[in-house]
Amino acid sequence: MNAPVRKPKSAAGSRSDSVYAGLRRAIIEQALMPGDKLTEDVIGERFGVSRTIVRTVLARLNAEGLVDMQPNKGATIAQPSLSEAHDVFETRMCLERQVLARLSEKVTADDIERLQRHVQLEIKANEHDGPAAIRLAGEFHILLASLSGNGVLARYVDEMVSRCSLILALYSRPHSSDCSINEHQQIVDALRAGNSQAAIDAMDHHLKAVTDRALLSSAADKHRDIRSILDRYAS
Amino acid sequence: MNAPVRKPKSAAGSRSDSVYAGLRRAIIEQALMPGDKLTEDVIGERFGVSRTIVRTVLARLNAEGLVDMQPNKGATIAQPSLSEAHDVFETRMCLERQVLARLSEKVTADDIERLQRHVQLEIKANEHDGPAAIRLAGEFHILLASLSGNGVLARYVDEMVSRCSLILALYSRPHSSDCSINEHQQIVDALRAGNSQAAIDAMDHHLKAVTDRALLSSAADKHRDIRSILDRYAS
DNA sequence: GTATGCATAATTGTATACAAAAGTATCGTC
DNA sequence: GACGATACTTTTGTATACAATTATGCATAC
Numbered sequence: 437m438n439a440p441v442r443k444p445k446s447a448a449g450s451r452s453d454s455v456y457a458g459l460r461r462a463i464i465e466q467a468l469m470p471g472d473k474l475t476e477d478v479i480g481e482r483f484g485v486s487r488t489i490v491r492t493v494l495a496r497l498n499a500e501g502l503v504d505m506q507p508n509k510g511a512t513i514a515q516p517s518l519s520e521a522h523d524v525f526e527t528r529m530c531l532e533r534q535v536l537a538r539l540s541e542k543v544t545a546d547d548i549e550r551l552q553r554h555v556q557l558e559i560k561a562n563e564h565d566g567p568a569a570i571r572l573a574g575e576f577h578i579l580l581a582s583l584s585g586n587g588v589l590a591r592y593v594d595e596m597v598s599r600c601s602l603i604l605a606l607y608s609r610p611h612s613s614d615c616s617i618n619e620h621q622q623i624v625d626a627l628r629a630g631n632s633q634a635a636i637d638a639m640d641h642h643l644k645a646v647t648d649r650a651l652l653s654s655a656a657d658k659h660r661d662i663r664s665i666l667d668r669y670a671s
Numbered sequence: 672m673n674a675p676v677r678k679p680k681s682a683a684g685s686r687s688d689s690v691y692a693g694l695r696r697a698i699i700e701q702a703l704m705p706g707d708k709l710t711e712d713v714i715g716e717r718f719g720v721s722r723t724i725v726r727t728v729l730a731r732l733n734a735e736g737l738v739d740m741q742p743n744k745g746a747t748i749a750q751p752s753l754s755e756a757h758d759v760f761e762t763r764m765c766l767e768r769q770v771l772a773r774l775s776e777k778v779t780a781d782d783i784e785r786l787q788r789h790v791q792l793e794i795k796a797n798e799h800d801g802p803a804a805i806r807l808a809g810e811f812h813i814l815l816a817s818l819s820g821n822g823v824l825a826r827y828v829d830e831m832v833s834r835c836s837l838i839l840a841l842y843s844r845p846h847s848s849d850c851s852i853n854e855h856q857q858i859v860d861a862l863r864a865g866n867s868q869a870a871i872d873a874m875d876h877h878l879k880a881v882t883d884r885a886l887l888s889s890a891a892d893k894h895r896d897i898r899s900i901l902d903r904y905a906s
Numbered sequence: 907g908t909a910t911g912c913a914t915a916a917t918t919g920t921a922t923a924c925a926a927a928a929g930t931a932t933c934g935t936c
Numbered sequence: 937g938a939c940g941a942t943a944c945t946t947t948t949g950t951a952t953a954c955a956a957t958t959a960t961g962c963a964t965a966c
Contacts, residue, residue, distance in 0.1 A: 450742075451919080451920080452919095475946090475947070475948095476947075476948075477946090477947075477948095485920085485921090486920060486921045486922075487921085487922090487948090488723075488919085488920055488921065488922090489919095489920070489921095491727070491948095491949095492726070492727065492730055495727055495730065495731065496730065496734060499731060499734050499735075500734075501823075507685075507927095507948090507949090508926085508927050508928065508947085508948060508949075509927095509928075509947090509948085510928095510947070510948065520822065520823070523821045523822055523823040523824065524823055526769075526821060526823075526824070527766075527769070527821065527823045527824050527827065530765060530766065530768075530769040530824075531762075531765065531766075533765075534761075534762070534765040586758045586761060586762065587755065587758055588736075588755070588758040588759055588761075588762045588831075589758065589761070589762050589765075592762065592827060596823075686949080686950080687949095710916090710917070710918095711917075711918075712916085712917075712918095720950085720951090721950060721951045721952075722918090722951085722952090723949085723950055723951065723952090724949095724950070724951090726918095726919095742918090742919085742957095743917085743918060743919075743956085743957050743958065744917090744918085744957095744958075744959095745917065745918065745958095
């Protein structure tokens, strides 16, 4: 008997919300890539709003870790460092464990069905792999979090998941889905069976696998730390 | 061999940072109380900046859950509901457990000493109980989180702690410190002894106690002049 | 006394203007 | 051709202007 999920009604008017949603989607679907410059005028022109609006949106994305901002230099899509990536994954795992601990206490048949339908969607989207598949994989986790009934937890999970998109874009192969759908299915199955520990274990295993796929595969390929490169040539 | 703790370099220039810091401190020290109206003109006038700056600051505080904003109605100090309060405490406990799990693996003698010094500060501040005591109690947890070395985790703990100030202000006795210093000392002792489980247990017990103390009685309303309060925080 | 409309004031939402800073191109010197 | 100084362009930081919305006060009716 949860209250209807009220939307956070983010500060500014609905005008900025659509800009926010658009930019966020572009980042998460990896249309905008880490490092890309976000010039206020350009964005404002495309979305048909003034720089005032764009500015608030960029500040918000910056607070969520999706955008980097430097004084007098403007905004770019964030490029999380490897150590930051580890922090994100660790925190994400901590939060999602809690989500499953809560869920296995209170999950309803309705919830299970909704989760199962989502997994079906993922399977379908994966056949013609596109940007939608990436988004859906993340949204599975966000759905779980929102079903947990703890809004604060859900917001943090949401943030962690979207930041993972950036990490994937930086350190993993292009457009590799970060989630094996099989593992999602296992989580749903464990929840349906009412097996709390199995559900948490499945999530644990899943996120460890995601971390490995994301970071261990090609750390050296894409990410280059200028400092360490110079070190090799300084002597 | 961690990189030096870089500050988040929050989006906008240093102009807005001082307004942000001032408002935030006023909220955390409970000079501004939940429900108080935050008129953009008034704040801008007191801090000597234009509404543009104030607006970005309010949006930021809103994103952190310290300020409520409604379209065309403006901003007020947030009044977290009882259910939101529970969500915050639950999430906070989840995060702080992780902090201690990390810390007990890697804490140094230097860290311990810093924590011990902080507890001493708390003891001293508690003698002439003022707003500083409230702030210091929260900062103990923030210090723990920052020593954990996970910046993402630290940011979330920071947010949770400051939102707890609001909850305290709403549901607890005025200016009751949320933290018994004794319990802080126990955590430091457990860390010094290198006893990971004891440290986590101590934190667990502490936060449960905080939750109980927090959600006891109701607050009393007084008529306070926003302007004069802001003056104290505008420098 | 309480309620209802309307005029007025206060406040917010957004665009624009202008100054400061950063970036870029041009040119002369060596 | 490489380097550096200078003028010009672009972009950001902040204030202000103005329209739209909401709150307030006051008179009137019941």
